[in-house]
Amino acid sequence: MDASMSSHALSGLNFSKSNTADVTRDRSLHACELPRQSSWRSGTTGRTFQNLKLDTSAHNRNLAAKTFCSAEACIHPLSAIESPSHVEEDKVGVLLLNLGGPDTLNDVQPFLYNLFADPDIIRLPRLFRFLQQPLARLISTLRAPKSKEGYASIGGGSPLRKITDEQADALKMALEAKKVAANVYVAMRYWHPFTEEAVQQIKRDRIKKLVVLPLYPQYSISTTGSSVRVLQDLFREDKVLSRLPVAIIQSWYQRGGYVNSMADLIEKELQSFGSPDEVMIFFSAHGVPVSYVRDAGDPYKDQMEDCIYLIMQELKARGINNDHKLAYQSRVGPVQWLKPYTDEVLVELGKNGVKSLLAVPVSFVSEHIETLEEIDMEYKELALESGVENWGRVPALGCTSTFITDLADAVIEALPSAAAMTTDTTVSEASSFKQNPAGFAIKMLLGSFLAFIALLVFPAFKNQNV
Ligand SMILES: C=CC1=C(C)c2cc3[nH]c(cc4nc(cc5[nH]c(cc1n2)c(C)c5CCC(=O)O)C(CCC(=O)O)=C4C)c(C)c3C=C
């Protein structure tokens, strides 16, 4: 990628902290011990960028454990690469996509800025897109004090980078155990190591085939969708990368390895209660605004419900028949989010006489602020105040060996479907800045003014739920 293209792609991000990120995982770091064999059913959805259609029928139980790939990707996996015989053996790369989190309290506001500047997080109508950055600046500044308190209470920063690095190391080792030598890279959406940094490293390493693996079990426009869009922009603008065969695993909540690993954790944690049979299994998923599902066709809710169904089926097969409930946490801003809301359900359950509750975070596979602070502190306190007497929480999967080994299988299954990305002639907003800087400056000024008005109109952004 040449320098100008690179700066285009980076122009929307706040790189307040210089950081030569270690995006490739060193083989010598041993994060987890892994078994040599795995025998889980598989259900990877490996599709290429041009086939990035959302599958909104995921609630159809038949979809579970089925392998998807585009006809083009499967039948002509290498059609778009020039691969002269002298080129070194296929060098495989795996790119883990994740959200990223502030390393220190000073990073909190710029991290939040990057998050709110993402048009997949605050989805403004096209006409108002010029407001995105000024709005992001305002909201991040207003929210930063409360977020800082949260991060301070969990040790002064997000544990996400460290855990994701450990998962990358573990995945590399699991692949090696299956005789696949691969470099594993980490690409964070809102903090270091940024996607752009990881992509540069992939290019420098002359990777010949890439599997993209989001660390979100379920697909959402706001998570996997957003990260893939950034990748798509970076690859489209680069001669070499646009020819690189890529397979994207869109979601993997339906894989046996994930479902079984979650069931294992739940089964184990239930044993810590005096009367395990009487415990309510309480799944708490990160929410998204209702409009994502209703208007934009986000399959997140369907996939979440399907995911809970599969985990409960697995528990039933083990003779565990506890009651369960799904609710959505972490809503932000003045709009309606997926319901029921975790805080409201906890109060209701407590009032209705539920005495033992096991919280299961289900939309993310690492510990993070929303498990360590929101669930372990805020929700626990609320539940106990509401009448719940026994509280437990299932840990995030992290480097659980059965889980990581299954991710390695998912990567291996996706490899044959890797195909070059389509070239798209859409002009990005970043290039419109380059073409018309004066117009851009006017928009920014006007945007700041309108953002100020928006702040007055949506005072909820100043409140606790922002
Ligand atoms: C599947 C997981 C997630 C979805 C879906 C998601 C959507 C989403 N998030 C926000 C706003 C915020 N998210 C924040 C942190 C955060 N979000 C996720 C996961 C999902 N977000 C994680 C794992 C984390 C924690 C990262 C860490 O540092 O540990 C934050 C910042 C934290 C805070 O201030 O509370 C915000 C803000 C929106 C608006 C959204 C969908 C539109």
Ligand SMILES: [Fe+2]
């Ligand atoms: Fe979030």
